[in-house]
Ligand SMILES: Nc1nc2c(ncn2[C@@H]2O[C@H](COP(=O)(O)OP(=O)(O)O)[C@@H](O)[C@H]2O)c(=O)[nH]1
């Protein structure tokens with residue numbers, strides 16, 4: 001594969017090249033990994049490269065994520081912005097994903113020339129998903145997308161992962177009774193920048209308004225974060241179906257982003273994320289090498305000797321580390 005040619009096509013905004021590059025970063029093959037890394041490096045250029053606004057969006061199935069993305073995305077492209085949508089769905093490995101349902105819900109957006117939608121591929125390891133998604137974000141930015149929406153279902157650690165790769169994190173919730181409030185994990189509440197109570201229409205409108213007030217109250221009780229101006233995090237009502245409140249929500253997102261840029265929080269957060277992902281890559285790399293030869297075989301052989309009591313576990317581990325991480329020989333653990 002000609003990396004230089006692919007990079008030039010991505011920078012020219014060619015969607016097919018972008019799609020191909022995302023397929024490349026999704027691959028687990030060693031030669032593909034090397035090409036993907038070279039591509040990311042090339043696109044980054046001398047500085048940080050082109051920058052888009054990375055918006056993470058989380059919510060349980062049925063809350064209206066796809067409907068929201070369609071309406072919100074169409075509003076943004078209507079304002080002349082280019083919008084990319086990436087999905088992170090940890091369940092897609094099993095279920096085949098909700099791609100079919102999403103394609104029909106995002107029908108208009110998927111036909112929009114200024115939008116790019118990439119469904120979540122099947123992959124079981126969250127570490128792999130994280131890297132792939134981060135690189136896909138970088139590719140979309142290089143292709144000139146202004147807004148990158150990263151969607152995830154509220155399952156397991158995927159929310160935290162998406163929050164850690166976004167500039168803004170939105171939590172989409174449905175109108176509900178008061179006891180529902182406790183259903184949202186504290187950690188997720190704490191990483192939300194804006195909570196959107198969707199389905200604020202028809203019979204559900206009054207409930208949505210009440211739910212919104214409940215969450216606004218809950219947010220005020222959280223510890224003040226350095227990355228927030230007064231009034232944030234914030235809870236708002238929207239109706240993705242009736243396309244109501246979307247412009248107001250976008251203005252809040254821009255106000256928050258603008259403040260963070262001026263306060264240096266935007267760049268600081270990205271820098272911290274880059275550091276975080278670098279460390280994660282090192283950890284992942286070490287762990288994957290443990291699963292490969294020759295370490296794997298050496299561990300197997302030692303494990304048998306540990307089982308029979310011939311050698312104590314700590315000594316056996318020390319032997320592995322000394323042999324395969326010789327830089328740390330004698331340093332202990
Ligand atoms: N009343 C109402 N229904 C909505 C709204 N947004 C989504 N829905 C409905 O909720 C259901 C789930 O929506 P979907 O976008 O697929 O949710 P997702 O699973 O989070 O992607 C669908 O039947 C939508 O029509 C809304 O703003 N108001």
Ligand SMILES: [Mg+2]
Pocket residue numbers: 065066067098102
């Ligand atoms: Mg959906």
